[in-house]
Amino acid sequence: PWHVQASERGYRSLAIAPVTIADKVGAVMCVYSDTVDSFQSLEVDLFTQLCHNLGFALELQSAEQQVVEERTFRQTLIESVAGLFFVVDSHGRLLLWNRQLLELSGLPADLLQGRPACELVPEADRKAALNLFHTAMEHGEASLQIYATKPQGQSRPYFVVVSRIV
Numbered sequence: 001p002w003h004v005q006a007s008e009r010g011y012r013s014l015a016i017a018p019v020t021i022a023d024k025v026g027a028v029m030c031v032y033s034d035t036v037d038s039f040q041s042l043e044v045d046l047f048t049q050l051c052h053n054l055g056f057a058l059e060l061q062s063a064e065q066q067v068v069e070e071r072t073f074r075q076t077l078i079e080s081v082a083g084l085f086f087v088v089d090s091h092g093r094l095l096l097w098n099r100q101l102l103e104l105s106g107l108p109a110d111l112l113q114g115r116p117a118c119e120l121v122p123e124a125d126r127k128a129a130l131n132l133f134h135t136a137m138e139h140g141e142a143s144l145q146i147y148a149t150k151p152q153g154q155s156r157p158y159f160v161v162v163s164r165i166v
Contacts, residue, residue: 013038017051021059088117106151136162
């Protein structure tokens, strides 16, 4: 048994505390001493707090990992859209987009973040694009065909569908 092996190794005291992660015991932490009655109230309290802090750190690490995985999944999903794809907030400012929008705009990602999407629409179609956005916000969905010109001068039509998600 474990207590015989512990005694043979010279252990005379043992403190065990659970490491809880998301309200479940995820691990157990053990501390041995070669002195009898080595763990008094203060040591037990500190050891218990250490186990609590370790559990909190492991839970936080797990949550951060989930955020990274979700962000990676979301970006992979966005990039899998064959056409132009972007998400705007309720004011029409860009939040998320795929490579096609980067290529169409010719702008780096840091200049797209928070930029009004209507600024990327050619001036001739800008009023119609704003109306499209407002219609979608009011009624849930709207669509329109617009022409967009890449920085290299190539113009092509885009069928734009705007859907209110929230």
